[in-house]
Amino acid sequence: MPTTPESDYDTVTSEGLLSLLRNDSKNIVILDCRSSNEFSESHIRDAVNFSIPSIMLRRLAAGKIDLASTIKSRELKTKICSTYKENLFVIYNDLSAAQHYQNDSVLNVLYRRLAQDGCHVVCLEGGFSSFRTAYPEWCNGCCCGSDGGTGGDQASDGPPSMGGDALPLMGLRSLRISHVPLTPTATGYRHPLALAADSSTDSSDADDRCDSSLG
Structure with a gap:
């Protein structure tokens, strides 16, 4: 597939x-310019995801x-x-050099x-990976830097950032579901809570029998 020379950028x-x-x-x-999933996992602070359907991309190109x-x-x-031609547009993805400049790439x-619209636009050299490696603290959702440390926007014991406005479900962070083994009995396998309830009932019945014999 034809590519556009890097020097044109x-x-x-x-x-x-x-x-x-x-x-x-x-x-x-x-x-x-990466996929929405990649953006949700981690992105440069204040970046906006530009991921649109291919048909809209073709219409934009045309x-x-x-x-x-x-x-x-x-x-x-x-x-x-309001300030279309006054802004500096910085765009990036995480593709290889060959894919980076394909004519149909986002x-x-x-x-x-x-x-073409007369805007000042630049591409980020090395893409997102290069920036994240150098400055993980400037990336939302970035949990590890180049030295394996924790990024500035990600708490070490918290859930991973989802990017944008996504928020974790409230009240579910400490929920843990674990498997409880069943206990073998003479009549089969019973859940420990069920055995405890039976034991409590048997104890109550025994107390009642003792009370009646004393009466």
Whole structure:
């Protein structure tokens, strides 16, 4: 499949992106071109997942729809539309170099469309993996850095982050379901709780018999 030469793309290094995020993040729009599942597992802080059906991707490439029509977030749509050509768009994926620049890849289509619209757009060198390895604390849902430590946005004893607005189910974090072995008896196998209940009943009956004999 034909590919687009890498030299045709403006890029930013992981270090350069970190500097931008620290100094001028309000004018940066980060678009994650990976799948929604990969995005949910981990992504660069404040990034937005750009994962759309292939038919919409083809329409975007052909100029039949604009970028804003593919975005569900009203806040992001407003930001893009109001300062479309003033923002710096940083886009990334996690594909190999050959796949990265295929004409029909999400990243390539998005880059070409933004560039055609006169926007300032750059690709992240090395993709998400490179940035996560260098700066795990700047990635949501990233539980391990390059040294095996815990990322800044992930508690060591908490559930994995799902990214976006996803929240864990309340009240279920401490729930544990374990297998309780059955206890063999003369009449078969019984659950320990059932045996305890029978034992309690037998004890009560014995007490009643003692009371009646004393009476």
